[in-house]
Amino acid sequence: MKLGYNEATCMKRSTVENDLVLCERYGYEYIELRLDMLKKYLEKNTLADLQSFFRSSRLKPYAFNSIENINFCSADQWDTLISLFTFGCEIAQAIGNPYLIVVPTMGDDMHKKSKDDVYSDSVEVLNKLADIAKPYKVKLAFEPIGDKRWCVRSLEQALEIVHAVDRPDVGVALDSINLFLYNRLSNIDSIDDVPLDKLFVYHVNDCEDLPLGVLDHCHRLYPGDGIIPLAKISDKLHKKGYEEICSVELFRPEYWELDPEKVIRTASQKAQRFL
Numbered sequence: 001m002k003l004g005y006n007e008a009t010c011m012k013r014s015t016v017e018n019d020l021v022l023c024e025r026y027g028y029e030y031i032e033l034r035l036d037m038l039k040k041y042l043e044k045n046t047l048a049d050l051q052s053f054f055r056s057s058r059l060k061p062y063a064f065n066s067i068e069n070i071n072f073c074s075a076d077q078w079d080t081l082i083s084l085f086t087f088g089c090e091i092a093q094a095i096g097n098p099y100l101i102v103v104p105t106m107g108d109d110m111h112k113k114s115k116d117d118v119y120s121d122s123v124e125v126l127n128k129l130a131d132i133a134k135p136y137k138v139k140l141a142f143e144p145i146g147d148k149r150w151c152v153r154s155l156e157q158a159l160e161i162v163h164a165v166d167r168p169d170v171g172v173a174l175d176s177i178n179l180f181l182y183n184r185l186s187n188i189d190s191i192d193d194v195p196l197d198k199l200f201v202y203h204v205n206d207c208e209d210l211p212l213g214v215l216d217h218c219h220r221l222y223p224g225d226g227i228i229p230l231a232k233i234s235d236k237l238h239k240k241g242y243e244e245i246c247s248v249e250l251f252r253p254e255y256w257e258l259d260p261e262k263v264i265r266t267a268s269q270k271a272q273r274f275l
Contacts, residue, residue, distance in 0.1 A: 001237065001275045003268060004030035004062055004247030006203060007037050010263050012256035016041035016050075022261055023059050026268040030062035030245050032201075033097070035088050038064070047094055054095055062245050063099035063141060063173070063201050064088045070125050071105035071118065071151050085129060089136040099200050101141045101173050102129060104152035111148050118151045122161045130170050141173035141200040146181025147216070154182045155190045162198055173201035175249065177220055180207060180228050188229070191236045199242055203249040204230060204274055217251040222270040234274045246275055 005028045007019055014022075016037050023031050041050070054060060067085050069077070088100050104122065122142075130140055144150070144158035152158050158172050172194060179185050206226030208219040223230055234246075248267040255263050 001202070001234070001243060001246035002029040003271060003275060004028060004032060004245040005264065005267070006032040006065060006247050006249035007034040008065065009248060009250040009255065009267060010258075010260040011037060012253075013258075014260035017045070018260060019264070020053055020057070020059065022264045024057055026265050028059060028264075028268060030060055030247065032063045032065050032101075032245075032247050032249070033061060034065050035067075035084060038091065039087075047091065050091075051095055061092075061095050061097035062247070063101050064092060064097060065249075066101040066103050066143070067129070068103040069105040070102050070129070071121050072113070073105075073125075082132070085132065089133050089138050092138045093136040097138070099139050099141050100133065101143055101201060102126070103143050104145060104150050106145070106149045107151075108149060110151040113151050115157075118157075119161060119164070122152060123164045126161065126165045126170055127167075130165070130167055134169060139169040139171065139200060141171055143173035143175060143201075143203075144178060144182075145175075146178040154187060155179060155194070156187065159190070159194060159198070168197070171198040171200040173203065174199065174233075175203035175205070176228050176230060176233055177205050177207050177217065178203075179233070181212065181215065184212065185229065188232060188236070191233065192240070194240070196241050199237075199240070200244075202237060202242070202244070202246050204233075204246050204271055205248065205250055206230065218253055220250045220252045222250070222267055223248065223274055224270050230274045246271065 005023045144152045206221040209227045
């Protein structure tokens with residue numbers, strides 16, 4: 001697999017400009033740009049500047065993060081979502097960024113939604129978004145979030161939805177902590193059921209040993225520093241023939257307060273063993 005970096009890892013103290021330089025310095029092959037950080041970048045820089053960087057760099061863009069809360073939108077929420085989504089598609093086309101990650105809706109009432117309602121809404125929304133993205137040649141990576149606050153939690157559920165959509169430009173994004181947040185990865189064999197052509201993105205991270213209900217995204221750790229069986233996940237991906245991005249994505253507030261160079265260097269060193 002190829003080492004990637006997700007900008008959430010240092011987003012409080014870093015910038016797109018800084019991340020580009022540091023990722024190239026410490027051996028990353030791909031970067032997942034955040035749309036909010038990208039908008040800030042374009043306040044002081046031009047799209048031509050970004051295109052120029054990627055033309056001359058070994059580092060390449062891979063997947064924009066992210067379009068969130070795609071389910072059960074009001075008309076106003078949908079208009080706002082489409083505005084950001086279209087912005088992402090336009091920039092993605094301009095710099096050769098092939099994927100855009102889309103995330104199911106979070107809310108304290110999401111566990112009350114029926115599986116059938118989540119299924120039908122997700123299929124409808126993913127088709128609408130894929131129709132918009134198609135002219136830009138951007139593919140959608142649908143990422144299940146294991147915590148009960150999200151309406152699509154398991155890989156099995158996400159894969160069922162993606163199969164129903166049944167188009168080559170819609171697949172899944174796997175995230176190790178999200179796999180773990182759903183019943184502590186008791187469903188690890190579900191990785192075997194993901195067709196290779198539907199596996200678009202893999203996020204690698206670790207986490208503290210905390211009970212479900214307490215464990216959250218703020219408890220992410222560098223790969224290898226926690227309890228997620230990352231070697232087993234890597235083994236399953238290797239056996240499948242997956243050779244694309246293995247992207248470090250950390251949301252740990254403690255890491256946000258550190259020097260970004262230290263975090264990016266450390267993350268590269270620790271993730272290498274799981275490629």
